[in-house]
Each structure stands twice: as structure tokens, then as C-alpha cells.
Amino acid sequence: MYTVETFLFRYELEKAMAFVDHLQQVFTPHHLPNPTDAEITTFLDIPCQMSLPIKPFSSKEVVEALAHTSICKAPGFDLISGKVLKELPRKAITLLTILYNSILRLSYYPLLWKFVQITMIPKPSKTVDVTSYRPISLLPISSKVFEKLLLKRLRSDVDLLALLPDYQFGFRTGHSTFHQMHRVVHEVAKGLEGQQLCTSAFLDVAQAFDKVWHTGLLYKLKTTLPGPYYLLLKTYLHSRYFQVKYNSSYSTCHEVLPGVLQGSAIGPLIYLIFTANLPTTDHTTIATFADDTGLLAVHTDPIVTSQQLQHHLNILQAWFDKWKIKINQAKSAHVTFTTKHTLCPLVTMNNVLIPMQTYVKYLELRLDQSLTWRTHIKAKRQHLNPKL
16 A cells, blocks of 8 residues: 555655656767767877876865865765865874875875766746756765866866856856847947847757767867876766656766766856857957857948858858757847848858747846837836835
């Protein structure tokens, strides 16, 4: 005879397994044909050039990193919270420092730290479906402390300013969404003031962080970072596993094949390195904030403007195919900013038309065709009315 507790347990377990089936599809790489796959694999088999080892961490650095650890963050599967780490005695911090330095010396990332527990949070105003939940990854906090220390060491050993392009404003010190929004608005306003047409394409990268191709990512890490960092990040990416927690039920464990963890400290930087060589042209402006990508072309002739934008899109499509990145054309937007009644011809991505829209939402800004801000102000009023 089933009790209420048994029924709830079976329901929660079935729900957790439904989330697992969905996430397994998310954590499956894009199977896009690439003629350079063999060349990339051959390059990865070549031994790394000799480099100086990574400078070991001191106990003082570990103490400072633990001091900046939030006690409000949820712990991973090991249930070691930030508050516990903050109250460690001096001897335990010494042992933790030895552990961190052993990881640097051996270029081996612990397997238990690569185990992520995922909690599904429902999105607002969505239907009840597995796709209407947002996955929140919970990693062991001790591993996140190590990542912060490694990221600090990487910034001191590698010139990231020279490594990352100027048009990328995501996850960078001294850069924010406001700076990128101001840059895009300034480019559009400058074209309108000069009685020119500004045609733009804002691309939606399908599951950008979750679908990063590991082989291609390792190729770029090997060509840009010193050998010890590459070898350590190689073990950091491989053999990752996830488990879904739904209320009090836990699913079975499954391997994560592609992607970088968004909840990690070093994951965003790895993604920026992966997309650092995004192609540019002389006649267009590119604006990226992490995976949010916008292209703008300005000219007096609408046909020439669209041709310049289409040329850049064609170059980007070849680059996306090479690195197994997929663009969702249906969720992308093509907007012509103008004060006239003339619109630029349509543009395509991978022979699929990008939908023409009267406004676009970019980094929480709603930019209408004439840059009047009516659409943006209306949306903000609707957002604030319930709170008032």
C-alpha cells in the first residue's frame, strides 16, 4: 500500500529524471561537419612547449580568498558552506594550501570537484514544462575558491587585455553593460544625425555556454595560454558529471560532454578566450557582451548598407561552422535604424532570413527604429506598475 510520502517521493524522482533527460540534450555538442577536425586533434597531440610552472599559492592568499567568500552561497554536494571555510583553523588552511598547490604541481583537477549538483528554478510567466526551468549549478565552494586564486594568478601571468578583443565587454574589469549599451547607441545616433541608414543584426547564439566544443576550446587554450595553465584546464574540462536535485530527490549521475560552467569563476573567461577571434570587417561595427552579439553597418545607400552587413554575416557563418557554434535565426533580429521611410533589404544567416523587426532588445535596452525611446519607456513603465 502506497503512502503519501511514497507517492511524493516517486513523483519527485520522476520529475528529477525528466529534468535529466532535458539536460542531457542540452549537454550534447552540436554535430556540425568541420573539415579541420583532424588538424585540430593532431595539434592537441603535440607536446606543449616548456614553460615555467605556476607560482604556488601562499597561505595568506588562501586566507584572503576565503575572507571574500560569501556565506550566503549555497554549498555543493559536499555541504561545506562558506561559513565553515571562513572558520577553518590555521592548520586546516595550511593543509588546504598544500592541496591547492598540489593541483598546480600535478596539473590535475580533482574529480570530486568536477561533480555539479543542479537545481531547477522555474522561470517567471512560463508554462509548466522542463524548458521553463532555469538550471542553477552548485559547485563545491572549496573548488570555487581555488578557481578564484587560479584566475588571479592567470591575470598576473598573461596579458588578458591583449588576448581579448576591444569590442568584448562581458566579464571584464572596467567594462559593464552600460559601456556597451552606450557604444551601440552612440553608433546608431551618429548615423541618424548624419542622415544615414544604420542596419543591424542582433544574433541569438543557441545555448552558448552549454554547447562550447571542448576540442576547439582546448585548441585555443593551447595556442594562447602557457603550458601549465593549458594542462590544468584540460583536466578541468574533461570528465565532468552532473546530478539533478528536485526537493529531496536526487537523479543518477551523467557526464557533461560540451560546455563551460556558468556558475564557476573561471568559466566566463574560458568562453571569452573561445570567442576572442570573432571575425571583424572594416565597414561594420561589432558589439559583444559574452554571447550577446550585435553587428551594425552605416551608409547612405540602403543596398550598400545591407551588402556590408551581409558580407560580415557570411564571414561569421563560416567561423561559427568551424567552431561548432549554432545561431538561432528565428530568435535573432534585423533592425534598420533610420528617420526616413526607407528600409534596408533583408539579410540572411546560413541562407535563412533574419526576421525584420521594428525594435530590438539588447542588454535590457529596447531600441526602436527612430531611437525615440518610446518602446523602452513603455516597457519600463509596465515593469514598474505592479511594484507601485
